[in-house]
Amino acid sequence: MEEPKDILDKAIDALANTDVPPGPPHELTDATVAKLKEAGPPAFLRKQEGGQDEFKTIRFIDRIKPTKGLIKFAAAAVLLIACGYTVGRLSAPKSPDIEQLRSAIEPAIRQNLLQEMGQYMQVGLVSGYAQLKNELQQQYRRDLSNFAIQTLAASSTVTNQRLQELIDAINTAQTQDRRWFATALKQIENNRLQDKNQLADGLETLALQTEDELQRTRQDMVQLLSYNQPSSLNPEELRNPSNTNERSKK
Amino acid sequence: MQVIDWKAVVNKHGPIVWNTAYRLLGNHTDTADCFQDTFVCALEVSRRQHVRSFPALLARLTTARAIDRLRQRMREPNISTDITDCAAIPGSDVEPYQQVQAQELAIGLREALAQLPQQEAQIFCLRYLNDMSYRSIAKELGIKANTAGVLLHRARTKLRQHLEKAAVT
Numbered sequence: 001m002e003e004p005k006d007i008l009d010k011a012i013d014a015l016a017n018t019d020v021p022p023g024p025p026h027e028l029t030d031a032t033v034a035k036l037k038e039a040g041p042p043a044f045l046r047k048q049e050g051g052q053d054e055f056k057t058i059r060f061i062d063r064i065k066p067t068k069g070l071i072k073f074a075a076a077a078v079l080l081i082a083c084g085y086t087v088g089r090l091s092a093p094k095s096p097d098i099e100q101l102r103s104a105i106e107p108a109i110r111q112n113l114l115q116e117m118g119q120y121m122q123v124g125l126v127s128g129y130a131q132l133k134n135e136l137q138q139q140y141r142r143d144l145s146n147f148a149i150q151t152l153a154a155s156s157t158v159t160n161q162r163l164q165e166l167i168d169a170i171n172t173a174q175t176q177d178r179r180w181f182a183t184a185l186k187q188i189e190n191n192r193l194q195d196k197n198q199l200a201d202g203l204e205t206l207a208l209q210t211e212d213e214l215q216r217t218r219q220d221m222v223q224l225l226s227y228n229q230p231s232s233l234n235p236e237e238l239r240n241p242s243n244t245n246e247r248s249k250k
Numbered sequence: 251m252q253v254i255d256w257k258a259v260v261n262k263h264g265p266i267v268w269n270t271a272y273r274l275l276g277n278h279t280d281t282a283d284c285f286q287d288t289f290v291c292a293l294e295v296s297r298r299q300h301v302r303s304f305p306a307l308l309a310r311l312t313t314a315r316a317i318d319r320l321r322q323r324m325r326e327p328n329i330s331t332d333i334t335d336c337a338a339i340p341g342s343d344v345e346p347y348q349q350v351q352a353q354e355l356a357i358g359l360r361e362a363l364a365q366l367p368q369q370e371a372q373i374f375c376l377r378y379l380n381d382m383s384y385r386s387i388a389k390e391l392g393i394k395a396n397t398a399g400v401l402l403h404r405a406r407t408k409l410r411q412h413l414e415k416a417a418v419t
Contacts, residue, residue: 011359014352148346
């Protein structure tokens with residue numbers, strides 16, 4: 001089983017198998033050669049430019065040397081043809097009556113020509129139909145493939161855009177949630193501090209009152225132990241024991 | 251000094267230069283510019299030193315010029331990095347979505363190559379686009395074969411990371 005290729009190998013394959021248009025164009029190669037010539041030949045070749053014509057002459061002579069025999073042969077052939085033509089013209093019989101000959105062979109030629117033209121047209125139409133069908137099929141396939149590629153690319157772009165918008169919306173919502181959460185925590189913290197302060201104040205008040213009450217009780221106890229009537233108590237209160245209970249409640 | 255028939259050189263090795271540049275650049279205009287730059291550079295090199303192998307030299311110069319042009323494309327924000335010709339008609343045996351995937355991967359690889367160090371990108375292109383051996387690459391770049399292997403490994407790692415990151419985002 002073939003192992004799945006990793007993304008780099010796929011990318012290398014994609015890059016290596018890129019459809020390259022046939023090239024380079026002739027205009028480009030010509031322009032490049034011209035540019036290279038503009039850049040100038042090497043110095044030692046520039047010095048030899050004086051001997052260039054001589055070199056060209058030698059090369060031309062060398063080039064026409066193998067064609068000399070051919071020229072002779074062609075001249076002989078032309079001479080022979082001319083002689084043959086002259087002999088043929090002189091020894092040819094008198095030309096037949098052209099009109100008679102034409103009237104004799106014209107119907108047959110016309111008939112044959114019509115048949116051949118018909119066959120030729122039929123074959124041409126059949127082949128043209130097949131070629132047209134094939135071209136239309138290829139064009140249709142190309143158009144469909146191009147359309148599919150463009151549609152896929154466009155849908156990919158739109159999908160990416162929508163995903164980005166979704167990510168932005170989620171980020172915004174999360175930021176809002178965090179803000180609300182921080183506000184709530186801050187409020188809770190404030191409430192806690194307020195409750196703590198209130199509790200501290202209450203406890204302090206309770207402690208002060210308790211201390212006062214203890215102080216007063218201690219004084220009462222001292223007076224009671226020394227058999228003195230407590231100064232804080234009225235004679236009415238001594239007569240009425242329920243007042244004592246109320247005081248102890250206080 | 252070498253006597254070079256540049257017309258013959260352009261006609262003989264032009265298609266290789268064209269193919270290499272087009273694969274890396276992906277559009278006709280940049281490829282044509284890269285083509286001319288490559289041969290002008292080759293002319294300069296031939297004046298300085300003896301050229302042993304034109305295919306190797308032209309491959310090296312083509313990849314270098316093409317990578318420079320890719321970087322230039324990345325630096326200029328006005329130029330889109332995925333400008334590719336629409337003339338490439340998909341074959342009947344390739345599905346359209348496969349074609350789109352291949353195009354996206356090729357564009358991603360070009361962007362990643364533009365971000366690599368020059369030598370690593372060049373070694374990567376010579377190895378995988380021109381099918382040159384480690385020894386040939388090392389000889390052409392004037393480094394050791396082991397160094398070429400190490401640089402190629404680094405280039406592959408960086409390119410894979412870049413492509414995976416691009417695929418995630």
